[in-house]
Amino acid sequence: MEDRATITLTVNGLTQTRAVDARLLLSDFLRHDLGLTGTHVGCEHGVCGACTILLDGRSARSCLTLAIQADGATIETVEGLGRMGDLGRVQQAFRDHHGLQCGFCTPGFLMTITDMLRHHPLETDDQIREALSGNICRCTGYQHIVDAVRELARARGPLT
Amino acid sequence: MKPARFDYVRAESIAHAVEALAGAGGDGKVLAGGQSLMPMMNFRLVKPSVLVDINRIPDLDRITLEAGTLRLGALVRHRMTAEDVLVARHIPVLHAAMKHVAHLTVRNRGTFCGSVCHADPAAEMPMMTLLLDGTIHIASPRGTRTMPARDFLIGSLATALEPDEMVTAVDLAIPADGTGWAFEEFSRRHGDYALAAVAVLMERRDGRARNVRIAMMGIADTALRLSDVEAALEGREGTAEAFDEVVARLKASLAPNSDLNASADYRRHLAGALARRALADAWDRAREAHMEPA
Amino acid sequence: MTAFDASVEMRPKLVGQRIKRTEDPRLLTGSGRYVDDMNPQGVLHVALLRSDQPHARIRSIDVGEAFAVPGVVAIFDAGDIAGDFKPAIPTSRMKGYYATPFRPLAEGKVRYVGEPVVAVVAESRYAAEDALELISIDYEPLPVAVSKDEAAVDGAPLLHEEAGTNVIISRTFARGDVDAVIAAAPVVVKGRFRMTRKTPMPMETRSYLAEWDRRRQALTLHSSTNIPGIICDVLGTCLDLPGNRIRVVAPDVGGSFGGKGSLNHEEMLVCVLARKLERPVKFVADRMEDLTAMSQAFDETIEAELAVDADGHLLGLKADVIGDIGAYSIYPWTGALEPVQVVSFLPGPYRMEHYRGRVRGVLTPKPPTGPYRGVGRPSSTFAMERLMDMAARKLGMDPAEIRRRNLVTAEEFPYRTGSGIIWDRSAFQECLQGVCDLVDYPALVRQRDAARAEGRWVGIGFASYAELTGIGSRIAVAPGMPINTGTETASIRIDATGAVTAAFGISSHGQGLETTLAQVVADELGCRMEDIEIQHGDSALVPMGTGTYASRSAVLGGGAATKTARVVKTKVLKAAAFLMDVPAEDLEAEGGVIRARSSNATMTFREVAHAVYAQMGRIPHEQREDLVGSESYDPYLGTACASTHLAMVEIDPATFAVTVTRFAVAEDCGRIINPLIVDGQVHGAVAQGIGAALLEEVVHDDGGQLLTASLADYLVPIASTMPQIEILHVEAELPNNIGGFRGMGEGGTIGAPAAIANAVSDALAPLGIEVDTLPVAPDRLFRLVQAARASASG
Ligand SMILES: Cc1cc2nc3c(=O)[nH]c(=O)nc-3n(C[C@H](O)[C@H](O)[C@H](O)COP(=O)(O)OP(=O)(O)OC[C@H]3O[C@@H](n4cnc5c(N)ncnc54)[C@H](O)[C@@H]3O)c2cc1C
Ligand code: FES
Numbered sequence A: 001m002e003d004r005a006t007i008t009l010t011v012n013g014l015t016q017t018r019a020v021d022a023r024l025l026l027s028d029f030l031r032h033d034l035g036l037t038g039t040h041v042g043c044e045h046g047v048c049g050a051c052t053i054l055l056d057g058r059s060a061r062s063c064l065t066l067a068i069q070a071d072g073a074t075i076e077t078v079e080g081l082g083r084m085g086d087l088g089r090v091q092q093a094f095r096d097h098h099g100l101q102c103g104f105c106t107p108g109f110l111m112t113i114t115d116m117l118r119h120h121p122l123e124t125d126d127q128i129r130e131a132l133s134g135n136i137c138r139c140t141g142y143q144h145i146v147d148a149v150r151e152l153a154r155a156r157g158p159l160t
Numbered sequence B: 001m002k003p004a005r006f007d008y009v010r011a012e013s014i015a016h017a018v019e020a021l022a023g024a025g026g027d028g029k030v031l032a033g034g035q036s037l038m039p040m041m042n043f044r045l046v047k048p049s050v051l052v053d054i055n056r057i058p059d060l061d062r063i064t065l066e067a068g069t070l071r072l073g074a075l076v077r078h079r080m081t082a083e084d085v086l087v088a089r090h091i092p093v094l095h096a097a098m099k100h101v102a103h104l105t106v107r108n109r110g111t112f113c114g115s116v117c118h119a120d121p122a123a124e125m126p127m128m129t130l131l132l133d134g135t136i137h138i139a140s141p142r143g144t145r146t147m148p149a150r151d152f153l154i155g156s157l158a159t160a161l162e163p164d165e166m167v168t169a170v171d172l173a174i175p176a177d178g179t180g181w182a183f184e185e186f187s188r189r190h191g192d193y194a195l196a197a198v199a200v201l202m203e204r205r206d207g208r209a210r211n212v213r214i215a216m217m218g219i220a221d222t223a224l225r226l227s228d229v230e231a232a233l234e235g236r237e238g239t240a241e242a243f244d245e246v247v248a249r250l251k252a253s254l255a256p257n258s259d260l261n262a263s264a265d266y267r268r269h270l271a272g273a274l275a276r277r278a279l280a281d282a283w284d285r286a287r288e289a290h291m292e293p294a
Numbered sequence C: 001m002t003a004f005d006a007s008v009e010m011r012p013k014l015v016g017q018r019i020k021r022t023e024d025p026r027l028l029t030g031s032g033r034y035v036d037d038m039n040p041q042g043v044l045h046v047a048l049l050r051s052d053q054p055h056a057r058i059r060s061i062d063v064g065e066a067f068a069v070p071g072v073v074a075i076f077d078a079g080d081i082a083g084d085f086k087p088a089i090p091t092s093r094m095k096g097y098y099a100t101p102f103r104p105l106a107e108g109k110v111r112y113v114g115e116p117v118v119a120v121v122a123e124s125r126y127a128a129e130d131a132l133e134l135i136s137i138d139y140e141p142l143p144v145a146v147s148k149d150e151a152a153v154d155g156a157p158l159l160h161e162e163a164g165t166n167v168i169i170s171r172t173f174a175r176g177d178v179d180a181v182i183a184a185a186p187v188v189v190k191g192r193f194r195m196t197r198k199t200p201m202p203m204e205t206r207s208y209l210a211e212w213d214r215r216r217q218a219l220t221l222h223s224s225t226n227i228p229g230i231i232c233d234v235l236g237t238c239l240d241l242p243g244n245r246i247r248v249v250a251p252d253v254g255g256s257f258g259g260k261g262s263l264n265h266e267e268m269l270v271c272v273l274a275r276k277l278e279r280p281v282k283f284v285a286d287r288m289e290d291l292t293a294m295s296q297a298f299d300e301t302i303e304a305e306l307a308v309d310a311d312g313h314l315l316g317l318k319a320d321v322i323g324d325i326g327a328y329s330i331y332p333w334t335g336a337l338e339p340v341q342v343v344s345f346l347p348g349p350y351r352m353e354h355y356r357g358r359v360r361g362v363l364t365p366k367p368p369t370g371p372y373r374g375v376g377r378p379s380s381t382f383a384m385e386r387l388m389d390m391a392a393r394k395l396g397m398d399p400a401e402i403r404r405r406n407l408v409t410a411e412e413f414p415y416r417t418g419s420g421i422i423w424d425r426s427a428f429q430e431c432l433q434g435v436c437d438l439v440d441y442p443a444l445v446r447q448r449d450a451a452r453a454e455g456r457w458v459g460i461g462f463a464s465y466a467e468l469t470g471i472g473s474r475i476a477v478a479p480g481m482p483i484n485t486g487t488e489t490a491s492i493r494i495d496a497t498g499a500v501t502a503a504f505g506i507s508s509h510g511q512g513l514e515t516t517l518a519q520v521v522a523d524e525l526g527c528r529m530e531d532i533e534i535q536h537g538d539s540a541l542v543p544m545g546t547g548t549y550a551s552r553s554a555v556l557g558g559g560a561a562t563k564t565a566r567v568v569k570t571k572v573l574k575a576a577a578f579l580m581d582v583p584a585e586d587l588e589a590e591g592g593v594i595r596a597r598s599s600n601a602t603m604t605f606r607e608v609a610h611a612v613y614a615q616m617g618r619i620p621h622e623q624r625e626d627l628v629g630s631e632s633y634d635p636y637l638g639t640a641c642a643s644t645h646l647a648m649v650e651i652d653p654a655t656f657a658v659t660v661t662r663f664a665v666a667e668d669c670g671r672i673i674n675p676l677i678v679d680g681q682v683h684g685a686v687a688q689g690i691g692a693a694l695l696e697e698v699v700h701d702d703g704g705q706l707l708t709a710s711l712a713d714y715l716v717p718i719a720s721t722m723p724q725i726e727i728l729h730v731e732a733e734l735p736n737n738i739g740g741f742r743g744m745g746e747g748g749t750i751g752a753p754a755a756i757a758n759a760v761s762d763a764l765a766p767l768g769i770e771v772d773t774l775p776v777a778p779d780r781l782f783r784l785v786q787a788a789r790a791s792a793s794g
């Protein structure tokens, strides 16, 4: 039993070891302990999706996960999707379709969509809108995001 | 919105978990998917002294077919239930219900058993457990026991679980072959908790409804089996008149609360409207028993 | 016919194109920098104990064991910081108005649930929240009048005793004799319309980081604000710091929608504490705090009566508006901003002689209302457009037709409305026609009628409106407000490498201004877009800048950019002319290259810049000029932006859920800088309007307690709520300002609620239902239908 522990995890391919309070949220750990501030926090109660990351390959709310739970896990965040001069596929589609305005919700959408593209059909606009329904964007009205996902879904390979 | 301090235990086994709970002096909490517990901890509405993380306990993430039941272990995530072929084949009504549970990302983490333990009056899993005559498997340092779901779910966010107990699995009874089913739900936005939902099972023998089961939520402080209404339809022909009459009876029997989202009158109306659709759909889906080899 | 001021030389290359945004790469890769992304050495975190009382005297505060919590550094209440600042006073020249003083922490009494009372400063937010649990406040509850109607009556408990009343705003706009017109009119329709309270809900919560520079005795505030210049000025006054020792920077800002467009308690607080503690102090609101205490919106009741002649021509309109402005008059806009706009804009884009609009703004124990995308006009448009449809229905006239008969026509501009607003050339009629053509309105009507014949509840609704955008110095953005919102400055500099830096007083928070302004500068200056850096959101950039609000940035920022770029270009060409030995008139710049028309000679910007700055004597000293310029722009009058929205809805008779099946927008936003960005703004604003129409409502109970304190209770649109939005850009005559830009960015929020209310009313027309309250939540609709059926059968 402990209220503090040392954890080791892989974040965007790098192994990280840190001492953390048991109550530290994974979102705060990523942002403030590792300096990966691309993961955003919009509600801390699981509704907005801004904090979405990939935990062992599947999307998860980092605000509803404790850092200590991620001991031994593999985490992917927006910083791992691509770089400014070399955007990843999902990032590029967002850029092409103007899928972001203020950009605050964007990392959460990108991570959610990365999961959805790997695992869900996304054949119709209704399916796409349902898949996006756990992420709130206050700026775009979603239309350009749907456009981006539609293009990505059509261009992708088979589901895994 | 940050959680208060607690001691953290990564349970290696069920025995380890329940010992840790027992050691918490009534103040321990099981952490499963965290999709309900963590928001409450972040709001500091719940402040456990010990948090027992069961996510690394082996073998709890299985859906298995036992005699006449499907067993869902404590780490079966909503996604697994939604995508499972056994569930789709044997309990299509549950398969249909899962589409209404939250959003895909929440489904990646949230567990069936966790939802039953959380006992939110607007959650699908407790209601489906009631519908499917569920049995709850419970472990504690004192041993194991089982309990019917209807005894387990006692109120809004309240169950019969003791502080040193955890749920290890839920058994759901597989409906007989050819059983008609329907699931109807209304929520303000896709993936939100329901304002009301109804699930129906019925068999059809010799042109009559048999073994009618109706579960509903959004009308009381917990999901309910509507045994009066079930009895009223039992043995009757599935005609529009029969359904109308049963629905009228249902509405008359309800005394829902008014809240932020809905007045009592609206809830009553909604319950009736959803039930009407569901009864007809279940009847239409049911296959005549004598036409099927048993 | 275009009268806009474009130089003949200019061959637009970038303006008008769907240019991908320059801000995107950083935001897409997690390299953006929002306030909470900054963690200077030694930063301290603030958590606030907020009032749980709507109106109470603070008897005493007991901090208990809070200081013993590991990591707690300090705890403050109002008394502890009393000498450290002067309150902000949201003054106005309005008659009879009382300016409520605004402070970081409640002093003496609390006036709404959520008002900050005690601040804990700690090494982490976790520790600060631990300490909050140990602090208790002893309140003496005071009587409350929670609703605006109760609060407005004589003898109601006073929130601010010094004001002597809760009704601190009271105005009337009138023209003609509306009572006589109504008495004599063949057709009169009336209603009592309610637009309920909303919260802006930007995705980034309010975030502030103040740093005190001990060496310079200077303060830097990083704030998630969209008005850094205004915040800087007021904090300078409150903290008694000259402008060169206070700087407010808005880094990347995660949306505002009005919620970050006013001064906040917490924003003042971190500054006071950083100076006091001489350490960086950060406050990041959590979502519950934003839902509880960010400035809120709307909350008016509009009683209105419209008189129409037998042919559907508008005769007169009479309205009595009461606005619930919350517990404080917000800085700097005052509580008048929203309700007074309602009566100013109520006559809409229509020709109508007689008008009287009376408005009262009432203090209530709730968070202050402030700016919100659309300001006033979502409510006024909702009321007016409902009345238009009610009149059409009474006359048996098509709703498109009644609008066609009354929208101000091209020949009538400039047209002064009954409230005194002057509409200048804008495509009122063309937008209506445009949206009808876009959706094939007659076909849509047939579709609706066929559905109706099957007993389905399907309806179509219009909303036509106009807004003033890019307002110059003739009119204050808020009534009587003594801040200059009519001027914008640009400062452009080319350095020795030929790189262009253009600085503005505006403050983008999602609108893509870095891209659009770069497009304008590149075209005007003739340089390459990738050589330009647009700077904004920093009070230190230009001498006077207020920020981005009221759809002003494209008009004012674009105008200032154009003027300044022309000045700098003249200098570049003058230098090039000397270097290339051709007359300046013979030169043109494009894509970073300067060419002589009469020869093949060329020079790049980089070469010219290098010659000017780095090659001593290359240009004779008396001719050499730095390649810089700074110009301000004031359009003086504003411009109008017109639009018509059309919504088609279907209502599920079992659940009373409204589904928007079609949504179309025809709008005139002048010369479009970047269609991609304009479409995005329309989509987002329409989503917000659909939210206001169907989902969003801040609910306080009878005791003043907030019931919608989480995102599971305050419902905003998600992807599956939204239809595909169809947009038509009507580019009618360009306005008479530099560049020909009209502002936009708020419009969708103005039209959508009214269009949906009309569509829902149309769908339920067989039952005679007229929607008068938004949102039309299922429960509300259910009760309307029940009542209609009861009165039909009874
Ligand atoms: C945005 C959002 C939307 C949602 N929408 C819906 C929805 O539409 N419908 C719906 O049904 N749910 C919804 N949920 C809740 C979700 O389904 C949760 O996953 C579920 O309620 C709880 O499961 P969990 O595994 O996450 O449990 P946890 O959050 O880990 O635990 C919940 C409670 O159960 C206890 N508990 C958990 N497992 C056990 C166990 N094995 N033994 C004893 N006690 C246990 C915990 O101690 C805690 O008290 C939503 C959640 C979010 C964040
Ligand atoms: S911050 Fe995690 S879901 Fe909103």
Ligand code: FES
Binding pocket: A099, A100, A101, A102, A103, A104, A105, A106, A136, A137, A138, A139, A140, C203, C254, C255, C510
């Ligand atoms: S881009 Fe601003 S919230 Fe989505």
